[in-house]
Amino acid sequence: MHREKIVIAIWKGVKGFFSFWKDFLVGDSPVLALGVVVILGVAYLLRGFVFLAPVTTIGLVLALLVFTIWQKARARRQAIQH
Amino acid sequence: MIDQSLVLLFITVALASAVEATEALTILLASGITRGWRSTFEGAFLALACLAVIVVGVGTALIRYVPLDVLRTVVGMLLLIFGLQWLTKAILRQTGFKPPHDEHDIYNKEVASLSKGTGILRGQRDSLGFAVSFKGVLLEGMEVVMIVIGFGLATKSGNQLGTASLGALLGVGVMVAVAAVVAKPLAKVPENYMKLGVGCLLTLFGTFWMGEGVGVQWPFDDAFLLVLLAIIFLATLCLIAYFKRVHESGLEVAA
Numbered sequence: 241m242h243r244e245k246i247v248i249a250i251w252k253g254v255k256g257f258f259s260f261w262k263d264f265l266v267g268d269s270p271v272l273a274l275g276v277v278v279i280l281g282v283a284y285l286l287r288g289f290v291f292l293a294p295v296t297t298i299g300l301v302l303a304l305l306v307f308t309i310w311q312k313a314r315a316r317r318q319a320i321q322h
Numbered sequence: 323m324i325d326q327s328l329v330l331l332f333i334t335v336a337l338a339s340a341v342e343a344t345e346a347l348t349i350l351l352a353s354g355i356t357r358g359w360r361s362t363f364e365g366a367f368l369a370l371a372c373l374a375v376i377v378v379g380v381g382t383a384l385i386r387y388v389p390l391d392v393l394r395t396v397v398g399m400l401l402l403i404f405g406l407q408w409l410t411k412a413i414l415r416q417t418g419f420k421p422p423h424d425e426h427d428i429y430n431k432e433v434a435s436l437s438k439g440t441g442i443l444r445g446q447r448d449s450l451g452f453a454v455s456f457k458g459v460l461l462e463g464m465e466v467v468m469i470v471i472g473f474g475l476a477t478k479s480g481n482q483l484g485t486a487s488l489g490a491l492l493g494v495g496v497m498v499a500v501a502a503v504v505a506k507p508l509a510k511v512p513e514n515y516m517k518l519g520v521g522c523l524l525t526l527f528g529t530f531w532m533g534e535g536v537g538v539q540w541p542f543d544d545a546f547l548l549v550l551l552a553i554i555f556l557a558t559l560c561l562i563a564y565f566k567r568v569h570e571s572g573l574e575v576a577a
Contacts, residue, residue, distance in 0.1 A: 294533065
């Protein structure tokens with residue numbers, strides 16, 4: 241019984257830890273975190289190209305920002321309409 | 323000559339800390355007035371001590387055991403995520419798609435919720451006031467801690483944990499002084515403009531360091547930070563202008 245309580249407490253602690261970091265990093269915009277990982281991968285693949293790598297990285301960051309705002313604005317508008 | 327990236331670093335950390343301090347102070351004020359100041363201060367000081375231990379402990383361990391390129395990549399990623407989150411929220415608020423952050427409203431809700439709670443009184447201590455202020459300061463401060471550690475360790479000039487911590491202390495100190503003078507929620511602080519500025523700066527450093535970490539060669543080296551800042555700032559202004567027009571004209575955003 242006592243061991244069970246300890247296991248439950250540890251499980252709750254681990255779950256709380258991961259949910260804290262999930263809220264912290266992902267929050268209500270999972271597309272942002274996913275997009276940043278994609279940008280990282282593309283920047284890594286293009287790292288040898290002196291011109292293409294910086295231009296693509298900056299372009300993707302701005303595109304991610306525009307997409308996230310567009311997506312949220314659209315959701316907000318639809319929520320108001322309904 | 324003062325390093326321009328260090329100046330930008332200092333300004334970013336100070337502004338980010340000031341924004342988070344404004345939010346934490348609203349919780350502290352509500353807790354102090356409804357549950358008593360002693361427990362509120364105790365909870366806040368314990369949370370600050372925990373945050374300081376995290377900065378020193380995690381910061382020292384990271385700089386000792388993690389290679390700079392890996393550190394820059396991870397820090398850059400985190401800062402980019404935070405920066406884009408802050409920037410998105412600030413732009414949506416600026417354009418009317420999201421209601422503005424209202425410290426008075428948050429304060430009133432906190433007071434109403436804290437007045438209902440009973441708490442366990444131990445001597446003159448109130449457990450609810452202690453827990454609320456501890457949690458409030460710890461959670462609001464965690465983002466600042468991440469920024470302080472990130473900015474303190476990822477700079478080219480080596481360990482700048484001290485400079486970043488000083489920036490954070492300045493930001494928090496100014497807000498605490500203002501709160502102590504006005505003794506009410508800091509509703510007049512231009513929080514959204516500050517968030518917009520910090521969002522631009524975090525996105526700037528996040529993009530720059532993440533790129534450098536994986537081997538992207540930025541033109542003009544560190545001087546490119548100013549060019550990149552101008553690009554991000556200009557893009558932010560364009561987005562605000564466009565989405566404001568969309569919101570005001572009532573046009574369908576969806577394609």
